[in-house]
């Protein structure tokens with residue numbers, strides 16, 4: 001055994017130890033901490049793929065330097081407020097094929113200026129807050145959701161940058177117009193759903209006021225009638241008084257006659 005051999009046999013474990021130490025140190029870098037069920041790949045920015053991972057909610061330990069985030073084909077039910085707040089490099093977000101019903105009003109706070117693509121298709125969204133996409137510059141796919149088409153949705157689509165593209169994919173499962181039948185594209189509804197709602201409330205107000213008015217009038221009429229009746233009865237009573245007083249006298253007369 002030469003001196004070199006001895007040195008090598010001692011230094012190989014040392015080298016391995018050193019290597020793992022360096023790797024561990026590298027892994028304290030946030031990008032190395034990939035959430036459970038996800039794979040993180042550096043390409044043109046950090047590429048985080050959590051598709052088909054049976055996630056029930058959006059992981060809270062997503063790397064802040066994520067540029068591409070795929071969360072499609074999971075069982076996510078909601079997007080809480082400010083959940084992507086720290087991800088200032090996020091360009092593409094895919095949440096399609098989940099069970100999302102609710103989106104927080106501030107769900108996309110923090111990524112307004114960077115996000116270019118947002119896929120919310122194939123979920124269970126019926127309605128959203130009217131300002132939820134207001135500041136986003138992203139192309140948004142809202143298709144294949146059971147939308148309820150009302151004034152709010154009309155406001156949402158009006159406020160969106162690529163609204164025509166998004167609106168063309170929105171099918172109304174139900175709508176303010178109470179029409180039965182298969183889902184129809186939002187764009188084929190020609191009515192102004194906001195004015196419609198206003199008109200409905202105006203009409204309800206009118207009916208209520210008319211109801212009150214009728215009640216007041218009928219009460220007044222009833223009151224007057226009742227008073228008239230009372231006054232008449234009272235008058236009749238007064239008229240009948242003298243005759244009643246006279247009657248006993250007549251009776252007396254009769255008795256005296258008898």
Ligand SMILES: *[C@@H]1O[C@H](CO)[C@@H](O)[C@H](O)[C@H]1NC(C)=O
Nearest residue numbers: 041042043044045047049068
């Ligand atoms: C991200 O990863 C997917 C595969 O997981 C790959 O197709 C895509 O090109 C990657 N994008 C970037 C920017 O690295």
Ligand SMILES: *[C@@H]1O[C@H](CO)[C@@H](O)[C@H](O)[C@H]1NC(C)=O
Nearest residue numbers: 072094095096097117118119
């Ligand atoms: C999101 O993911 C689904 C499923 O993998 C895919 O079909 C869709 O094209 C993706 N959306 C975008 C905008 O890339």
